[in-house]
Amino acid sequence: MASNIKVFIRVRPGKAAEGFQADPERGALSFKLPDTEPDYYVNNQKTAHNFQFDGVLGMQVKQEEVLETVARPVIQDVLNGVNGTIFAYGQTGSGKTFTITGGAEHYEDRGLIPRTLRMMFEAFRKGPAQYRMYISYLEIYQDSGYDLLRDDSVRNLQDLPKVQLREDEDGNMHLRNLSVNLAATEEDALNLLFLGDTNRVVAETPMNDASTRSHCLFIIWVDSTQEGSDVVRRSKLHLVDLAGSERVSQTGVNGKLLAEAKSINVSLHYLERVIVALHSRSKGNQVHVPYRDSMMTSVLRDSLGGNCRTTMVGCIAAEASNLPESMSTCRFAQRVAQITNTARVNEELDPNLLIARLKREVSELKREVQVARSSGEGEPEAFCFVAAG
Template structure:
């Protein structure tokens, strides 16, 4: 296991900050000193420091490119951009515009798209690829689909084999870079933004871009899946600086609450005692729940801390950098996700089992319908009494205002399992009573 990659980026001073004193003193490409108005100094070291004169390409080459290339090899990766509002997070992620043609102004997203399709084209005919794109935002603690606005409260679930999943999220198959940028442009246009005193178009939500790269090795008959997640976090805010009121103020409270939950997760991940299990509060917010796999999970993760160089934003920059310094101690692991194709024996068994489940559900409905039509109330009473004597319990199910007895017992599960193994008839077993057969359905 390796530590996650953490970098810092200092944006240039803007027009509102013109003439403001700077709070940063350069040391080298990995360290610097932060200085407050009282000349108190704080030293920080990261994997890489991008100063005001750094280029967008520099950030991509060091921070993102290795993760993107590994995603093509079926290794999950996550890139998170963090910092106060107005610190340059969205510019770093999107650039001046997602469709920007000037290579100097391109952000991480368009460069990721270019890299993905370039890497795929280099692999030739030995393997085939499919790339799917999803976009969601976490707005007021609701997960909204930016590619389908009718899905405004997506559920987050955890799957043992696949990790954290967004149930029903739109996944669009993209065939080239131009098509991908078109969907990204449309999705970004749906994102919640608002004006504050610090930012004309402040992000009011956390935005998450998900690229799923499926790689099929033709000769080896294996399929690998790599997930690349890019996270543009909404900025932390101080109300006295942003002048937030009404709806914007409520948004700010929710943003700060979720960022606090993220900070708590970072603290829990880095403060546990060696050899002892430590509770990690991933479920405290939608943001931390979605990032569960990325933070100390099965993913390569990179964090970029964006900061303002001016002393008027010293306290926010210090908080951001302390967050990054803490995150630097998180251990991240990665693994290649390669699986046999569906005709593999295990996959065939799983597929066959699912088909059998569907058939049994249909069979159960037909049986209950026949019972409802043929059994009168007195017969049902006799069945319940007979099974009660033998230690079985009966659960009554109301169908069309008539009672149908569905018989269950503690031994049914074991008998079902034995039937599945010995008789190759999974999920069901039967008991005959007179001319009727009651089925146990697993």
């Protein structure tokens, strides 16, 4: 089933600039830049910009509403065997991590990951199938992958196991050395989330007191089997917190933070190149899509133009100083909305289940043969007794 990537824009709470307006009912945003400032009005440049999306999540939106609007349709597809991806994109400090992971101070501030885990385990208990969940947590820091779920005593990123990308003969990407952890209960899953978040690279920057300096992918693998069936549905859900873009000239960072900012911006540039190429393909042009340019785009290959149901949350800030970055995020989101994915149910025959079913059938047939033989031995004796009389 082919469908375009769904795009929602979330506006961070704050004092909105005079020229900014959001209309959540229509899914519309408008920016009107002041024509008195040379930065915004050079060579008769356009000052009014309007955008339309699948939805706009206003400043007062609750985390539960974000789950219902953005995540529930994707979660339902994953439970039915279809791959899903939800990723947050935007400038540093715009609310991406709050959207994906949530805040730690209040229970109602939980983000999409813990709420998704709860929703899935509730579905497991009610659903007609038998489900199993596995969890992986990948961090991509300066284009190198690290497994965040190995050891809670690790204090340095370099001590974490490095994850390598491998491509098979069919062009599918595999993450080598990334642990896959069984989560039998919601508590197990939340403990894994807590462990991974503890190992993430975070730093204080001029734009954010706790800025995530890497891209993180929380991966939920779901296996489901209908009772009496040999077929297993295997799906995966990527919940992606992309590192924030930032203008180095504005933040004034240096040293390690400068190197991190450069790496983040380069990787986001590669992501944009992939989006632009896919956008061009959607118009019928035969162009090369440079997935292999970075580890992040390689990992997200299925999520962008592949076998996946994908949703983007563009996070923006409405203050006057942030309007250029917010408009850039909206332009990027418009291109993403043009990409078409073809998602399908991932089913495969499980040989172990097949063997178990065949053994049950053989056992049942043996019992039927035994019953038939027993019945057959009794009938001739009864017949002979009547004939002799």
